[in-house]
Every structure is written in structure tokens, then in C-alpha cells.
Amino acid sequence: MSESSLGKRERLRALHDKFIVEDRWRTADERTRLYLLSAALVVIGVAGFLIILADIVQRDDVAGIDIPMNEWLMQTRTGAMTAIMIGLAIGFGPVALPVIIFGTIVVWGVLAKHLWRPVLLALGTLTGLVLVQVITRLVERHRPPVELMLFGVDTTYSFPSGHVSGATNFLLLLTYLIYSRRAASRRAVIVVGVLLVIAVGLAAISRVYLGYHWPTDALASIALALAILGGIIALDTWRTVRVRAGGRLGTDADASADR
Template sequence: MPNTQLVQPRGAEPAVRSQRAAFFAAAGLLVAGETVFWLMLAAVQTKSGLALLDGGVHDALVAGRSPVATAILAAVSTVTSPTWMTVIGGLLALGWALWKREVWRPALLLGAMAATFGASTLIKHQIARARPSAADFLMGPDDALSFPSGHTFGTGVFLLVLVYLLLGHGGARTVRRSTAVLAFSAAAAGTLLVAFSRLYLGYHWLTDVVASMGLAVAVTGIVVLVDGLRDARKAVPAA
């Protein structure tokens, strides 16, 4: 009987390593994000940990307001509201699908945004945490619940997932490490700016926005996992 061996196609091994790295990255993001969220939730419910700083941070920001900062941060908060983020995400996904003639990446972005809105609404009603005093609101009344911050959660998911889909989608794109670091750093900075705007304008506590950033990282991890699973399934017939 002839001695036969399975020969791995050229380029298959790097692809496997890339997929494995994507799965590890997805797991790390999911675990890290969930850990931050649950720690913040525990702090809120037990009035301990970072929740002890909620009142002090709120009072300090209210006392340190200035007309210029208020105008800038009010504009940031308006543009990144859940309504506007939904419109921006939808238009971007539609334009992307038509221009690039692809469905998967725009669908991932839309799916992540939809999941963010649903999760934020569900968690808000489950936790039912009250906002800071309405007397400190700078952009009119808001009777929505406080935990987590929908602005921060939505913006974080939009920016992080968008950067991943543009630079790291499927692990198939050759991107310089410095470019990837700068892009994800910009996404993180944008999320932090929105989080700060919600604190400054008086609508959220510190633990609200930190929990939202954790959730955004976790959702990004889910997107990376889903994308990696799809690529793995596509690679099986080829192998």
C-alpha cells in the first residue's frame, strides 16, 4: 500500500495561527470587558469600591464648569446620542455595502450597534439606577435611567468595531502594528471623551461610564469571535 501523507497547503499554517490569535484576542476582550462591567455593578449595588467616588467626581466636575468646555462637550454628547449613533451607523453601513459591494462587515457593524441598544435598554431597566440631580443637567431634562451610559456604550462599540473591521477583519489584512495601535488608541480616546462629556454635563455617575466602557470592549470581543468563526468555517472546505 502506498505511503500517503496529508500535505498542508502553502499559506494554511499562517492562516491557522492568525485565526488562533483572533480567538485569543476575542476571549481576552470578552473576559476583560465583562470583568469591568460586573465589578462596576457590584460596586453600585454594594455602594463600595469605585462607587465611593461617584459623588465626589460629580460635584468636582459641576463646580469646575466653563462656557467653552460646556459648548464643546454638549456638541460631543449631542452627536453621540443613541439616536444619532444609530443614524450614523446605519448610513455608514449602507454606504459601505453599496460602495464595497459586500454585506458581511456592514452587517457586523449594524448587528453590534443593535445589540448595544438592546443590551443597554435591558440593563438600565434591570438595575433601575437613578441619575444625579436634575438640577445639575446642562442639556435639559432626561428621565432615562443611569446605569449604564448609553452614549458611552454605543460610541465605544461603534468606534472599536469599526476600527477592527477596517484594519483587522479576518486577520487577512496586512497592517503595520503602529497603525493598528494608533487607530485603536483613537477609538479609545473618542470613547473616553464621550464618557467625560456625560459626567461633565451631569447626566451620569463615574461607575456608569466605566461599566459602559467595559461593555463596549466585551461586545467588540463578541464581534471578533463571530468574525473569526465565519473565517474558520470558510477555511475548512479549502483545507
């Protein structure tokens, strides 16, 4: 190999180490718990999705909870509530949300001068988008009647919900990627968890309330997002978590020495 090729490889390696490498020092037990968490999320997400899909197929396109929940939400419609739900639909929609995600990735990468977590955020949200597009075309589930739609007519297939999938993936991944790197009190974890549940719930309810999705479309999207989160946690743990021989927790000096 020529000297110029070696120099180029060394420069690329230096850029990789500077912008991509991110070591986190944890005990062996902590790393194991992260892998167990990721596996549990994948199993729960995939199992939940398959259970919902089976119910839809067995009941000829409409699951058992869909019509009762749709009818109840239709009864709660008011002018003010509809305006709020339309605002949520726009914010979580195919125009605004990609801009928000892209802006977050770029700003995060520039400010942090590090790309690993922004890349994971991009990978997770892109995976969700691809899965939704593929599954939607395979299942070909029809949306609720067009007369129930409050913000224009949409005749594309509905299962799973792209709005809910995009919003849930973004919120779950962003929360994990931020809080996995900092110590948080139990109170902070509870507060963030409650806010996360509320935000995801509003994204799901808005699509059903406005008449564009069945409740199980939204639930299936959330299940897929949990599975994707589990996969990202596993990848992040495999790539970044380091354990010293004998289970000793490493230090920043150790990390520098190993790079």
C-alpha cells in the same frame, strides 16, 4: 424537490456566496490568537461590568469613585467647555448616532458590494442597544441630581449609559472591521489606538460633565462594549478565517476553489 425549487436555492446560494461569504486565509496560530483575543475581551468586559455593578449595589446606588469624580468635573465647567461637551452629546446621542451608524452600514455595503462586515457592525451595535435597554430597566439606577444637568432634564434611569455604549460599540467595531482586513504598521496601530481611546474617553466624559451620568455608568458601558467586541471577533473568526490542512496559509486561488 422540484426543478424550480432547486433553481431558486441555487440562485440564493449564488447571492449568498457573492455578498456574504468572506474567506480570510490565516495560519492556525493566527486563528488561535484571534480566538484568545476574543475570549480575553469577553472576560475583561463581563468581569469589569460585574465589578462595577457590585460596587454600585453594595454602596446603595453610588459607587466609591462617582461622587469625587463628579465633583471634580463640576469644578472644571466653563462656557466653552460646556459648548464642546454638548456638541459631543448631540453627536453621540440617540438621534445623530443611529443615523451615522445606519448611513455607514448602507454606504459601506453599497460601495464594497459585500455585506458581511456591515452586517457585523449592525449586529454589534444592535446587541449593545438591546443590552443597555434591558439592564437599565433591571438595575433602575437614578441619575445625578437634576440641578447638575446642563442640557435639559432627563429622569430616565442611568445605568449603563446609552450614549457611551452606542459610541463605544460603533467606534470599536468599525475600527476592528476595517483594520482586521489590512496590514498596518506598528505606528499606524498605535496612532489609531490613541485616537480610539481619545474618542471613547470624550464620549464618556461628556455625559458625566453634563451631569447626566455617574462615572461608573460610562465605565460599565465601555466594559460591555469590550465584551461585545470580543463576541464579534469570535463570530467573525469562526465565519471567515480559513486554515489549510497542515497549517499552510491559503491563497486567493484556494479560496475560490473551496467556495
